[in-house]
Amino acid sequence: MKKDGFYFLRVYPLVFMLIVTLICISIVTGLHLSTKSRVDANENLFLRTTVLQAADVAVPEDFREVNTLFESIVSEEDSFYKVSRADGSISFVVPTEGAGLWGLIKLMVGFDEELEELTGIGIFAQNETPGLGARIEEEWYRTQFSGKQGPFVLVDEGAGDSPDEIDAITGATRTSRAMLSILNDVFVSGPAVVRGE
Amino acid sequence: MANSKLKKTFLTPLGKDNPVFVQVLGICSTLAVTNKLENTVVMTLGVMFTTMLSSFTLSLIRKHIPARIRMMVETMIIATFVIIVDIVLKAYLPDIWKQLGPYVGLIITNCIIMGRAEAFALNNKPGLSLIDGLASGMGYAYVLLIIAFIRELLGTGSIWGIQVLGDWWTNWTIMIMPPGAFFMLAIFIWVVRESFMKEKKED
Numbered sequence: 557m558k559k560d561g562f563y564f565l566r567v568y569p570l571v572f573m574l575i576v577t578l579i580c581i582s583i584v585t586g587l588h589l590s591t592k593s594r595v596d597a598n599e600n601l602f603l604r605t606t607v608l609q610a611a612d613v614a615v616p617e618d619f620r621e622v623n624t625l626f627e628s629i630v631s632e633e634d635s636f637y638k639v640s641r642a643d644g645s646i647s648f649v650v651p652t653e654g655a656g657l658w659g660l661i662k663l664m665v666g667f668d669e670e671l672e673e674l675t676g677i678g679i680f681a682q683n684e685t686p687g688l689g690a691r692i693e694e695e696w697y698r699t700q701f702s703g704k705q706g707p708f709v710l711v712d713e714g715a716g717d718s719p720d721e722i723d724a725i726t727g728a729t730r731t732s733r734a735m736l737s738i739l740n741d742v743f744v745s746g747p748a749v750v751r752g753e
Numbered sequence: 754m755a756n757s758k759l760k761k762t763f764l765t766p767l768g769k770d771n772p773v774f775v776q777v778l779g780i781c782s783t784l785a786v787t788n789k790l791e792n793t794v795v796m797t798l799g800v801m802f803t804t805m806l807s808s809f810t811l812s813l814i815r816k817h818i819p820a821r822i823r824m825m826v827e828t829m830i831i832a833t834f835v836i837i838v839d840i841v842l843k844a845y846l847p848d849i850w851k852q853l854g855p856y857v858g859l860i861i862t863n864c865i866i867m868g869r870a871e872a873f874a875l876n877n878k879p880g881l882s883l884i885d886g887l888a889s890g891m892g893y894a895y896v897l898l899i900i901a902f903i904r905e906l907l908g909t910g911s912i913w914g915i916q917v918l919g920d921w922w923t924n925w926t927i928m929i930m931p932p933g934a935f936f937m938l939a940i941f942i943w944v945v946r947e948s949f950m951k952e953k954k955e956d
Contacts, residue, residue, distance in 0.1 A: 564819075565821075568819055569819040569821055569822045572817065572818070572819055572822070572826070573822055573825060573826065573829075576826055576829055576830070577829060580829055580830065580832070580833040583833060583837070584833055584836050584837070584840070587837060587840050587841075588840055591840055591841070591843070591844035594844045594845075595840075595843050595844050595847075598843075598844070598847040599847075602847065681851075683854060685929070685930065686788055686789060686792065686852060686929070687788045687789060687908060687909060687929035688926070688929055688930070690852070726924075726926070727924075727926035727929070727930075
């Protein structure tokens, strides 16, 4: 093979790149397909966990129990979930989303039987700053919403007592405000969705 | 002879030619993923895996890669290994995958990996390139882990998510944010260069 010929300079690089690309694509595709069912199961499990969190139901550690529990107490309606809780009451969980600081925040919001107060929230997807805004996923933040009634106002972290006050996260003002506006919106739109309006 | 070259290949990236505090490469991820120790460990393992195997693979085919398209081939192979890491994390460690977000994919553009491929793997045997890749990854890893340890401790008062400092501790919010990493990295480079690398300056 001539080192400066047409074949060496033009054809060989093309063929080489094509072969490398094909090999790489096959590896990645194979791996993607072989783990797809597992990835889907993870996603589904995560979705179910957030629904249970929003309904203020204790989520079991073991994932098989999460699935069994979910299937026994949750019924999926058109655009919301109906959760029968252990004490006999019902919680309606509505999925919603809104703009956060860095990207979309997707969450589940739970309402009580009369659609007058919240039972909790579950964060499904968020891209907030790790350690600051991302703390909306932490338990203390999620569980503060039980029994709250809108329209809401923000107060300092740890200061929210009355039903309309929600804790902000120190150092994550913009994420806190984003959550406030999402929750104020859903407090009006959520019950309407459940009533089928 | 062969043994001493092996030793040198392994030790240089850990010390006097460290990719982070000497070459100052891979800074983007140093700033982005060092605010929680757990994320940092997964991230550095991903980088180690990628540098090691991409250097090895490129070294294997180094005599066949046409010089004009070598960067395309390098990027393609590096990207393949990174996507393997991404898919494995997504399937088996979904929680950490969610937290690392786009940074796993960004390993592809980590200059350390490309740098090792260009500077070492294309001119050396596969076995030696593997060692070089591993050592470069480790050199990157331990610096990040030290920074992550300090940032998580000062920023949240906890280590590995477990609270270790009491109520008296006020969290340094800046440590969690990217600027905190700038300060930490600069201080780290300064301390290391002042105390361990002095003789180099006098040359």
